[in-house]
Amino acid sequence: MGHSLKRKEDARFIQGKGHYVDDIQLPGMLHMDIVRSPYAYAKIKSINAEEALKIPGVIAVVTGKDLEKYNLHWMPTLMSDTQMVLPTDTVMYQAQEVAAVIATDRYAARDGKEAVMVEYEPMKPVIDPYKSLDPDAPVLRTDKEGKKDNHIWHWEVGDKEATEKLFNEAEVVVKEQMHIPRIHVSSIETCGCVADYDKINNHLTMYMTTQAPHAIRTVIALVAGHVGLTEEKVRVVSPDIGGGFGGKVPVYPGYVIAIAVSFLVGKPVKWVEDRSENLQADSFARDYHITAEMAGTKDGKILGTRFKILADHGYTDAAANPSKFPTGMFSIGTGSYDYQTTFMEADAVYTNKPPGGVAYRCSFRVTEAVHAIERITDRFALEIGKDPAQLRMENFIKKEDFPWKSPTGWEYDSGDYHAGLKKAMEVVGYDELRKEQAEKRKRGELMGIGISTFTEIVGAGPSKDFDILGIKMFDSAEIRVHPTGKAIARFGTKSQGQGHETTYAQIIAEELGIPAEHIQVEEGDTDTAPYGLGTYASRSTPTAGAAAAVAARKLRDKARKIAAYLLEVSEDDLEWEPGKFFVKGAPEKSKTIQEIVFAAYTNHPQGMEAGFEATHYYDPPNLTFPSGAYICVVDVDKDTGEIKVRRFVAIDDCGNIINPMIVQGQVHGGLTQGIAPAMYEELVYDEDGNILNGTFMDYLVPTAVESPSWETGHTVTPSPHHPIGAKGVGESPTVGAPPAIANAIVDALAPYGITHLDIPITPYKVWKALREKGAN
Amino acid sequence: MKTTIEKNFQVDEPIDKVWEYLSDPAKIVTCVPGASLTDTIDEDNYKGEVSLKFGPVKAKYNGQITFQERDKDNYKMQLLGKGLDSKGKGSADMLMNGVLVEKGGQTDVTCTMEVTITGMLAQFGSRLINDVSGSVFDQFVKNFRAKLAGEEVDNTLSAGSMIKGMFGKK
Numbered sequence: 001m002g003h004s005l006k007r008k009e010d011a012r013f014i015q016g017k018g019h020y021v022d023d024i025q026l027p028g029m030l031h032m033d034i035v036r037s038p039y040a041y042a043k044i045k046s047i048n049a050e051e052a053l054k055i056p057g058v059i060a061v062v063t064g065k066d067l068e069k070y071n072l073h074w075m076p077t078l079m080s081d082t083q084m085v086l087p088t089d090t091v092m093y094q095a096q097e098v099a100a101v102i103a104t105d106r107y108a109a110r111d112g113k114e115a116v117m118v119e120y121e122p123m124k125p126v127i128d129p130y131k132s133l134d135p136d137a138p139v140l141r142t143d144k145e146g147k148k149d150n151h152i153w154h155w156e157v158g159d160k161e162a163t164e165k166l167f168n169e170a171e172v173v174v175k176e177q178m179h180i181p182r183i184h185v186s187s188i189e190t191c192g193c194v195a196d197y198d199k200i201n202n203h204l205t206m207y208m209t210t211q212a213p214h215a216i217r218t219v220i221a222l223v224a225g226h227v228g229l230t231e232e233k234v235r236v237v238s239p240d241i242g243g244g245f246g247g248k249v250p251v252y253p254g255y256v257i258a259i260a261v262s263f264l265v266g267k268p269v270k271w272v273e274d275r276s277e278n279l280q281a282d283s284f285a286r287d288y289h290i291t292a293e294m295a296g297t298k299d300g301k302i303l304g305t306r307f308k309i310l311a312d313h314g315y316t317d318a319a320a321n322p323s324k325f326p327t328g329m330f331s332i333g334t335g336s337y338d339y340q341t342t343f344m345e346a347d348a349v350y351t352n353k354p355p356g357g358v359a360y361r362c363s364f365r366v367t368e369a370v371h372a373i374e375r376i377t378d379r380f381a382l383e384i385g386k387d388p389a390q391l392r393m394e395n396f397i398k399k400e401d402f403p404w405k406s407p408t409g410w411e412y413d414s415g416d417y418h419a420g421l422k423k424a425m426e427v428v429g430y431d432e433l434r435k436e437q438a439e440k441r442k443r444g445e446l447m448g449i450g451i452s453t454f455t456e457i458v459g460a461g462p463s464k465d466f467d468i469l470g471i472k473m474f475d476s477a478e479i480r481v482h483p484t485g486k487a488i489a490r491f492g493t494k495s496q497g498q499g500h501e502t503t504y505a506q507i508i509a510e511e512l513g514i515p516a517e518h519i520q521v522e523e524g525d526t527d528t529a530p531y532g533l534g535t536y537a538s539r540s541t542p543t544a545g546a547a548a549a550v551a552a553r554k555l556r557d558k559a560r561k562i563a564a565y566l567l568e569v570s571e572d573d574l575e576w577e578p579g580k581f582f583v584k585g586a587p588e589k590s591k592t593i594q595e596i597v598f599a600a601y602t603n604h605p606q607g608m609e610a611g612f613e614a615t616h617y618y619d620p621p622n623l624t625f626p627s628g629a630y631i632c633v634v635d636v637d638k639d640t641g642e643i644k645v646r647r648f649v650a651i652d653d654c655g656n657i658i659n660p661m662i663v664q665g666q667v668h669g670g671l672t673q674g675i676a677p678a679m680y681e682e683l684v685y686d687e688d689g690n691i692l693n694g695t696f697m698d699y700l701v702p703t704a705v706e707s708p709s710w711e712t713g714h715t716v717t718p719s720p721h722h723p724i725g726a727k728g729v730g731e732s733p734t735v736g737a738p739p740a741i742a743n744a745i746v747d748a749l750a751p752y753g754i755t756h757l758d759i760p761i762t763p764y765k766v767w768k769a770l771r772e773k774g775a776n
Numbered sequence: 777m778k779t780t781i782e783k784n785f786q787v788d789e790p791i792d793k794v795w796e797y798l799s800d801p802a803k804i805v806t807c808v809p810g811a812s813l814t815d816t817i818d819e820d821n822y823k824g825e826v827s828l829k830f831g832p833v834k835a836k837y838n839g840q841i842t843f844q845e846r847d848k849d850n851y852k853m854q855l856l857g858k859g860l861d862s863k864g865k866g867s868a869d870m871l872m873n874g875v876l877v878e879k880g881g882q883t884d885v886t887c888t889m890e891v892t893i894t895g896m897l898a899q900f901g902s903r904l905i906n907d908v909s910g911s912v913f914d915q916f917v918k919n920f921r922a923k924l925a926g927e928e929v930d931n932t933l934s935a936g937s938m939i940k941g942m943f944g945k946k
Contacts, residue, residue: 038861038864038865038866038867038894038895038896039866039867039894039895094895114863115863116864117863117864118864119864120864122867122894276899280899686777686778686898687778688777688778688892688894688898690777690893690894690895690898690899691899692777692898692899693899694899695899
């Protein structure tokens with residue numbers, strides 16, 4: 001623990017020896033490509049496969065009508081909505097799957113796709129979520145019996161009346177309308193699978209890009225059990241994954257079609273998306289329209305907040321939230337501040353856009369919540385003319401007040417927000433920067449300083465509240481130590497680049513004294529790994545990491561018994577130091593863990609179970625609440641609107657740190673994915689539902705060129721309930737960075753009366769806003 | 777994906793001759809790059825094809841052309857073209873308004889074109905569509921002048937000019 005052990009997995013990754021879905025080659029394997037809709041909303045008049053079938057190598061064109069015969073043309077979403085696998089009559093968004101071409105090689109499949117002729121009758125789509133609720137808007141989900149509008153669900157939390165009263169009476173009320181843009185995870189590896197159905201043994205092996213292989217196996221069994229694919233006949237293998245970020249949690253139609261085709265023809269079928277298909281059709285993230293309000297006193301005491309959300313879910317609610325949380329953990333949006341009055345409500349609507357709402361490197365809508373609270377806090381500071389750092393310091397929940405009950409029902413486990421912000425201010429040189437800013441303002445130069453002091457909520461989650469499709473959100477670890485003292489450990493999670501093979505080994509090493517290099521970590525094969533809900537929402541360390549620690553402790557208890565037997569002393573006479581038990585007062589009388597394990601196979605006490613294995617399913621008692629204090633400094637060119645991020649200081653508190661180097665790497669990546677929606681990324685649709693930036697030519701993913709030099713650091717406030725005091729860090733930077741950047745840019749523009757800009761804040765937006773205010 | 781282009785140009789020909797060419801589908805269509813008439817339904821409705829090339833992407837639209845207005849007295853016309861991609865990859869509509877004004881023996885032509893594109897081509901975004909449409913329009917003007925001057929017009933697609941258009945070098 002606490003050591004920057006080099007990542008064990010990197011040896012294969014940096015030598016190009018990773019093994020991904022697209023590396024899988026099976027004898028007789030067929031290839032699939034997918035015909036997609038050019039329209040956002042249209043009736044399908046006909047699908048003509050004649051020309052496609054003439055292409056050498058093309059063997060079949062599969063349509064919704066074909067799947068309908070087996071009742072496989074639709075599937076449930078993780079949010080208990082329904083989604084077409086292939087349409088039988090209507091397409092609901094641009095790039096929707098329309099038909100699948102099966103061929104003997106990938107090129108023939110692609111040629112076949114070009115040759116399939118589809119006749120459509122376009123209809124006027126619903127694109128604007130606000131217009132989706134108009135009484136005269138067409139009802140999109142006519143497949144749902146009795147559906148009379150495009151409303152999906154309403155959600156609310158907090159005290160509506162008390163909040164109204166507070167806002168009516170408060171000295172100061174500020175309000176901003178914000179859009180958290182629709183963005184895409186854009187992982188380096190797109191989605192894909194190889195479905196391999198063995199007709200003789202009635203067994204399906206599904207190699208796929210999934211962050212949650214066990215849950216997927218259960219879903220396949222639930223959806224296809226009626227055709228004989230019961231759960232013991234299904235094996236899901238998730239090999240190396242090139243980034244997931246939440247985008248590889250849902251089940252996409254392509255997977256289901258591949259399974260159906262393999263099932264029907266009895267041959268393996270490979271499907272791998274291209275870059276544009278991934279960007280245009282796979283689950284988007286965010287797309288929340290938020291009205292954020294804060295009430296307080298003139299001298300800067302925050303008294304309450306109110307948030308009203310309109311959630312654009314596209315054609316179906318295919319978000320990946322825990323079942324009971326349609327807005328995920330948006331209710332963390334009261335933030336790091338000590339007040340008890342809030343009201344939050346959300347309405348979700350259907351539009352003719354791709355479905356989704358995945359938690360992009362985020363515990364289910366925390367990014368949206370943090371943006372709203374951190375932006376409106378700055379807005380409040382601006383309104384009353386108080387320094388935003390000072391305002392935060394005065395309103396933070398105090399260290400001694402933890403565990404702290406939030407007005408939306410969470411119990412924050414621990415935190416020291418004052419220490420985090422103080423450290424960030426020292427590192428960045430806050431007071432000098434404010435002086436510099438004042439001087440620059442006198443000269444008419446634009447410089448801004450933005451702060452974000454966020455509280456995260458991760459590690460979903462305790463079984464009393466958290467499930468996905470009814471399956472509780474525990475996670476698991478199984479440790480087997482071989483006679484020579486080397487171990488294999490398997491988990492219900494699945495790394496997509498997070499470094500589990502190293503950090504899990506370090507946790508076990510810490511608890512059991514076996515060197516991390518002697519612990520082989522495996523995940524992703526449902527035939528061998530224990531059941532778990534997978535990796536997303538920074539949950540691996542809080543759940544499976546905890547399971548590893550508890551399972552290792554079970555083994556340590558057994559080791560103590562064996563050591564007592566070998567040393568012929570009472571268990572109580574033994575003391576543990578990492579790697580061995582020794583007799584109290586006689587440290588020369590000791591047994592190493594390796595000796596003890598060997599004895600477990602060769603000389604174990606009579607009556608004791610032989611072997612040295614333990615499994616634990618960890619059901620966390622609470623979530624963990626990491627926090628951070630981020631400060632961003634920007635310089636803005638008044639004439640061109642160009643924004644330069646000069647400094648970015650990120651002080652994270654993720655509790656006890658297992659591997660500082662991996663944490664730093666996570667923070668660097670996450671900050672870059674934070675600057676992305678803050679300044680560059682947004683999926684843009686026109687009024688006809690055409691995506692206007694469906695390739696990386698127009699959808700701007702920041703690269704090293706755009707990334708500032710990140711300055712990272714940490715404070716450590718251990719989680720009191722986690723076995724090793726860790727909290728999880730994967731998503732903190734993605735969640736915390738956008739408001740810091742937005743606050744900095746708005747701070748730079750404040751002299752011109754600009755109080756808010758929606759992200760992504762591009763030079764054009766800045767130039768336009770300044771121009772409207774007569775600044776350039 | 778909607779884009780509107782407005783162009784104004786002068787031709788050194790009398791207004792009635794210009795009108796005759798502009799309002800005659802057989803003449804005007806042969807000036808549109810990549811376009812051809814395939815069938816006459818009646819005097820206001822025609823069937824035709826338009827091919828477009830955006831760098832590596834080629835699209836061919838089959839559709840109908842309708843004269844919604846042909847007002848010879850005021851030299852005003854409105855033309856609606858509706859096309860479906862022949863491979864089911866999208867559609868393109870074009871509403872064109874043309875007005876002629878006589879200016880000292882010359883004719884002043886003002887054209888506005890409202891182009892709506894759906895599907896794969898629309899995904900290139902306004903950046904490309906504007907440039908390519910502008911380049912197509914410029915080629916149309918060139919062809920139209922040539923036609924009026926009695927020269928042979930070659931309205932086959934010139935990939936070079938499209939690509940030039942894509943990068944904004946007009």
